[in-house]
Amino acid sequence: MAALREPRGVQGDEALRKDAVEQATRHLVQPWPYAGSAGAEARTLIGEGDGIYITDDAGHRLIDGPAGMWCTNIGHRREEMAQVMYEQAMQLSYNTPWYTMNAPSAELARRIADHAPGDLSHVFFTTGGSSAVETALRFMQFFNNVRGRADKKLILSRGGAYHGSTYLSASLNGRPRDRDWMDGADDLVVKLSSPDPFRRPKSLSVEGFCDALVEEFRSTVERIGAERIGAFVGEPVQASGGVILPPNGYLKRIREICRANDILYVSDEVVTAFGRLGSVFASGDVFGLDPDMITFAKGVTSGYFPLGGVVISERLLEELRRSNHPDAMFAHGLTYTSHPIGCAVALKNFDILENGLLAHTREVAPYFQSQLRTLEDLPLVGEVRGLGLMACVECVADRESKDPLELDKDVGKRIDAHCQELGLLVRPLINMCVMSPPLVITRSQIDDLVSILREGIVRTMEELR
Numbered sequence: 001m002a003a004l005r006e007p008r009g010v011q012g013d014e015a016l017r018k019d020a021v022e023q024a025t026r027h028l029v030q031p032w033p034y035a036g037s038a039g040a041e042a043r044t045l046i047g048e049g050d051g052i053y054i055t056d057d058a059g060h061r062l063i064d065g066p067a068g069m070w071c072t073n074i075g076h077r078r079e080e081m082a083q084v085m086y087e088q089a090m091q092l093s094y095n096t097p098w099y100t101m102n103a104p105s106a107e108l109a110r111r112i113a114d115h116a117p118g119d120l121s122h123v124f125f126t127t128g129g130s131s132a133v134e135t136a137l138r139f140m141q142f143f144n145n146v147r148g149r150a151d152k153k154l155i156l157s158r159g160g161a162y163h164g165s166t167y168l169s170a171s172l173n174g175r176p177r178d179r180d181w182m183d184g185a186d187d188l189v190v191k192l193s194s195p196d197p198f199r200r201p202k203s204l205s206v207e208g209f210c211d212a213l214v215e216e217f218r219s220t221v222e223r224i225g226a227e228r229i230g231a232f233v234g235e236p237v238q239a240s241g242g243v244i245l246p247p248n249g250y251l252k253r254i255r256e257i258c259r260a261n262d263i264l265y266v267s268d269e270v271v272t273a274f275g276r277l278g279s280v281f282a283s284g285d286v287f288g289l290d291p292d293m294i295t296f297a298k299g300v301t302s303g304y305f306p307l308g309g310v311v312i313s314e315r316l317l318e319e320l321r322r323s324n325h326p327d328a329m330f331a332h333g334l335t336y337t338s339h340p341i342g343c344a345v346a347l348k349n350f351d352i353l354e355n356g357l358l359a360h361t362r363e364v365a366p367y368f369q370s371q372l373r374t375l376e377d378l379p380l381v382g383e384v385r386g387l388g389l390m391a392c393v394e395c396v397a398d399r400e401s402k403d404p405l406e407l408d409k410d411v412g413k414r415i416d417a418h419c420q421e422l423g424l425l426v427r428p429l430i431n432m433c434v435m436s437p438p439l440v441i442t443r444s445q446i447d448d449l450v451s452i453l454r455e456g457i458v459r460t461m462e463e464l465r
């Protein structure tokens, strides 16, 4: 392959920059637009990325605080990723997965199975996280149809959850603003409480809160009837809900109720898999769980290629094989299932994680968490929480009452605006700032991130005074 060219950013090319802004404003529909600005919105234009940094259109270098969307785990602009894409494209850029297969997807499935907990042994590849969750749910429906349990299809999910933007996956979402103006398959989904210890009822200890959540789950299963519930879908750490770490022991207790009631436990690891918590899968390694299915995306290619998937338990597949319906078809497939370039990219990404990046993440994560927690001395900060290289700074109007800033719901956006000026991109979520930098971040870069975030919060406090 010819030497890779230097990236061509938009900095210094005023005409290119103006064109991009104008064309976006006229023709691009951005994700999550408000009705008032739909189809007429320009956002910060990013010209290039390098390591943990991205550079905006004014040539201003920013730490990529959210790692894109929790995904650029190995960092931006890695030559070996460009190389592997080029090589795979020159060898085989696509094959139909309907009646042929390719070697990179087979090898990737094997490597994923090697790391997956319990008897999770087979992988169905998708194009991202929503299609992974959708696939897991359609598989559950098929599984129960084949077993003659056509009524066992309801899905349990929780407040604070985010599982995607396709119809069924989005129906599971538990953040109010995700559902306020959108329809969903509400007849198929039963919502439970968010496992957020910070927002637990004042009368309960964290242990008491955990008991209450488990009891809510148990009594819901009893009320509705296990024969009508097909699956529970949950993120081990609710990411977009604000990095919500459930109380100790909660996930395992829910897992046991699912097992006892023949309810499939789907662990949505779209954010947590492939390094964010220091392991390939957090379900087993961090939380001691053995789910029936795990969904993944994002970190599997570190955002270099759109890829996701579901890892499925051997037990479920064996039950299908032994069913009375050997010819029943799981009529589900995507044109880009097992995409050879995506899978080759994921294999290279896997090498990088295994050759030191997982170990590096485990090494720097405690420092990242402890440095961020120093922000708790600021009066605007109600709590800093997190695990591995994901964290959330939650702002409150009053630390005693934990009043979530009713008066200023845009506090996250204000902090982000100040931080962008200072050199850090923040992911603002109403009154929260989420941090999930590329895993390649070093200690001194963590220091930079935390000191900019501190200054951004201080400036916001002054503004709100």
Ligand code: PLP
Binding pocket: 069, 127, 128, 129, 130, 131, 133, 162, 163, 164, 165, 235, 239, 240, 268, 269, 270, 271, 297, 298, 308
């Ligand atoms: N599941 C979780 C836990 C997520 O955080 C996301 C996206 O942020 C999704 C699913 C949907 O993934 P995608 O945006 O790749 O469709």
